[in-house]
Amino acid sequence: MTRLIHRPAPSDRSPPLIAHIEQHVGRISRGSELSSDRGIQAVIVEGHPTPEATSYLTLGLSHHVLAGASGRQFRQELLGVSYSRFAQLNPDANLLTVAHDLFQAHRAALRGEVIGPAGPIVPGSTLEAYYCSLPSYFSDDLATFRGSVPATTFIWLIPISHAEAHYVWEQGWSKFEDLLVEHDPDLLDLTRPSLV
Numbered sequence: 001m002t003r004l005i006h007r008p009a010p011s012d013r014s015p016p017l018i019a020h021i022e023q024h025v026g027r028i029s030r031g032s033e034l035s036s037d038r039g040i041q042a043v044i045v046e047g048h049p050t051p052e053a054t055s056y057l058t059l060g061l062s063h064h065v066l067a068g069a070s071g072r073q074f075r076q077e078l079l080g081v082s083y084s085r086f087a088q089l090n091p092d093a094n095l096l097t098v099a100h101d102l103f104q105a106h107r108a109a110l111r112g113e114v115i116g117p118a119g120p121i122v123p124g125s126t127l128e129a130y131y132c133s134l135p136s137y138f139s140d141d142l143a144t145f146r147g148s149v150p151a152t153t154f155i156w157l158i159p160i161s162h163a164e165a166h167y168v169w170e171q172g173w174s175k176f177e178d179l180l181v182e183h184d185p186d187l188l189d190l191t192r193p194s195l196v
Contacts, residue, residue, distance in 0.1 A: 016147040017062065017077075021045070024142035025055050025079075032056070032092040039063060040099045042092040049081065049137045053188050056080040056092045058099045062145075062152040066108035074108035075152040079135050082159075083188045089122040091190070098130065098157060109155045112173025114165045122190045127159035131168060131176065137187075158187055161194035 022028060026048035031041055040060035048055050062075040080095045098115055102108065109115065109132045116129030135142050135156040145152040160168075168176045179195055186192050 017059070017145055017152065020142075020145045020147070021057060024139045025049075025057065032096075040096060040103065042096055044092065046084065050188070052083055052085075053081055054084045054087055056082075056095050057154075058095055061099045061103060062148060064103055064106070065150070066102060066106055068108045068110055073150050075148050075150055076102070076108055077152060077154050078109070079154050079156045081137060081156070081188055082190050086122060086190050089190075091122070094121060094130075095157065109157075111155070112168070112176075114160070114168050115157070117162045117165055121159045125159070125191050126161045126194055127190060127192070128162050129160050129165040130157040131160045131164070131173075132156070133158050133177075159190055161196075163194050163196045167196045 018028065021043070022045075026045040028043045029046040031043050040058055043057050043059055045055040045057070047053070056079070058078045062077050064075070066074050066076060068074060078095050078099055080091055082091050098109070101115075111132055111134060113132040114129050115132065119128055121127045133156045135154050137156075142154055145154070164176070167179070180187075183195050185195060
């Protein structure tokens with residue numbers, strides 16, 4: 001996958017988690033107009049990881065301890081990235097829906113997991129599910145915020161097609177990541193064609 005790294009300086013008096021986001025993603029432009037009734041909101045970073053892109057991150061999910069399948073405990077925030085031309089389609093709403101579902105289940109999203117399919121990510125798209133990945137379009141240091149106990153991990157929700165979801169289930173997440181490296185699809189395009 002293409003790696004796009006940007007390291008802006010954080011705000012001087014930001015809370016530690018926000019400073020971590022601003023150091024490794026970019027300056028938070030604004031909060032989303034949407035929020036969860038569980039204290040989870042979305043924040044928006046415009047122009048990152050490329051000038052044509054917008055990043056969306058949850059804030060507040062990490063206030064809750066979530067459990068993995070093995071019983072290990074996690075704190076998490078979710079990340080979504082797409083071209084800014086999709087902003088009017090409210091990709092932050094999907095991020096908050098996933099965050100709310102994870103909170104309700106007290107369950108962490110793990111690398112290699114598929115969430116969905118649940119219908120098109122945006123109208124007219126063949127992408128219907130999310131693949132949970134490390135945030136590889138950013139600095140490696142974004143993935144883990146060590147200022148909480150347990151540490152807070154950032155999970156990138158990559159929109160994938162129904163066929164790609166089945167590929168992950170049938171072939172395994174490692175083979176799917178190999179497929180991403182081989183074809184280097186434009187993961188910022190919410191209307192990209194399916195790889196399989």
